[in-house]
Amino acid sequence: MKLQKIYILGIESSCDDTSAAVLCNGKVLSNVVASQKIHEQYGGVVPELASRAHQQNIVPVIDQAIKQAKINKTELSAIAFTQGPGLMGSLLVGTSFAKSLALALEIPLINVHHMQAHILAHFIEEEDFEQPEFPFLAMTISGGHTQIVKVNDHFDMQIIGETIDDAVGEAFDKSAKILGLPYPGGPLIDKYAQLGNPKAFSFPKPKVSELNFSFSGLKTAVLYFIQKKVKEDPNFIKDHLNDICASLQYTIINILIDKLKKASKQTGIKRIAIGGGVSANSGIRKALKEEEHTYGWKTYIPKFEYTTDNAAMIGIVGHLKFMKNQFTDMNVVAKARVKF
Ligand code: KG4
Numbered sequence: 001m002k003l004q005k006i007y008i009l010g011i012e013s014s015c016d017d018t019s020a021a022v023l024c025n026g027k028v029l030s031n032v033v034a035s036q037k038i039h040e041q042y043g044g045v046v047p048e049l050a051s052r053a054h055q056q057n058i059v060p061v062i063d064q065a066i067k068q069a070k071i072n073k074t075e076l077s078a079i080a081f082t083q084g085p086g087l088m089g090s091l092l093v094g095t096s097f098a099k100s101l102a103l104a105l106e107i108p109l110i111n112v113h114h115m116q117a118h119i120l121a122h123f124i125e126e127e128d129f130e131q132p133e134f135p136f137l138a139m140t141i142s143g144g145h146t147q148i149v150k151v152n153d154h155f156d157m158q159i160i161g162e163t164i165d166d167a168v169g170e171a172f173d174k175s176a177k178i179l180g181l182p183y184p185g186g187p188l189i190d191k192y193a194q195l196g197n198p199k200a201f202s203f204p205k206p207k208v209s210e211l212n213f214s215f216s217g218l219k220t221a222v223l224y225f226i227q228k229k230v231k232e233d234p235n236f237i238k239d240h241l242n243d244i245c246a247s248l249q250y251t252i253i254n255i256l257i258d259k260l261k262k263a264s265k266q267t268g269i270k271r272i273a274i275g276g277g278v279s280a281n282s283g284i285r286k287a288l289k290e291e292e293h294t295y296g297w298k299t300y301i302p303k304f305e306y307t308t309d310n311a312a313m314i315g316i317v318g319h320l321k322f323m324k325n326q327f328t329d330m331n332v333v334a335k336a337r338v339k340f
Pocket residue numbers: 015141142143144145168169170172173184185186187188190276277278279280281282307308309
């Protein structure tokens with residue numbers, strides 16, 4: 001019997017990346033991402049500019065994804081799109097386009113939760129990549145979220161800890177802004193940190209109950225520290241950039257690993273996955289691998305291209321939902337806030 005080929009088009013437009021991907025039976029055939037440069041100069045994402053850029057990018061990005069996959073759009077089995085959470089104006093572009101295309105091609109439509117997609121990216125079919133067994137713990141660390149999730153099954157997830165204020169990505173980006181670095185500063189802090197001494201400066205670790213996180217205090221601590229040091233020496237940032245970044249990153253990683261240890265102890269689960277933009281960070285990747293030996297963990301670290309926002313992760317959720325016949329209809333709307 002010939003195996004049926006399921007082609008899913010995934011569309012992601014929740015924040016400042018316009019992305020489209022085509023997956024065949026859970027394998028990525030194409031994953032095109034257009035990142036919006038326009039926000040760099042503003043030190044953060046400007047929602048109105050983001051939705052305008054999505055409008056400009058969406059047609060060429062989808063066209064390229066289909067071409068790179070070497071299929072015809074009429075071969076698509078279904079369209080999966082990010083319904084939320086995210087910026088409303090940005091989500092609307094992907095949602096409206098997905099609905100129109102599904103209507104035109106007369107194929108099913110699948111709504112996807114963005115944070116669930118960051119977790120389920122681990123189920124993209126890849127050679128030499130082991131998929132986590134259930135249950136496992138997933139720490140989703142991005143520009144908008146910081147959560148520890150107990151994953152019992154693909155669509156049975158329970159948030160057991162989350163940030164009470166800023167997301168960890170914001171801690172990176174806002175600290176980077178204080179250091180005069182462009183948005184998004186996370187990858188730059190990572191780059192400079194690799195050249196610096198993580199113990200050069202010490203930053204306070206917040207005391208937050210249970211498995212929750214807080215990052216707003218750290219950002220304020222960085223601000224006061226920099227203001228004080230620059231007053232004493234105007235060249236302080238320039239002369240100590242690597243050490244500042246290394247120390248800051250070291251503090252953030254410690255905060256994350258401490259909560260993971262606690263979560264693993266509480267739940268007895270030793271399979272640990274990470275996802276979201278901050279899981280691209282070289283320090284957190286290294287720290288997790290080191291802890292594997294110390295605590296008997298098995299860790300799952302996504303391929304670099306599936307860490308920051310991408311449509312391949314939306315496509316894999318589409319594939320998994322397709323297999324369960326979980327479709328939505330044309331009345332579906334984008335949602336800035338949406339539960340699992
Ligand atoms: O998942 P993502 O692309 O978008 C959201 O859903 O928020 O995450 C973006 C976040 C940004 O805050 C960015 O600075 C951070 O991920 N990020 C990093 C690194 N690469 C991206 N943070 C630290 N180190 C990195 N290498």
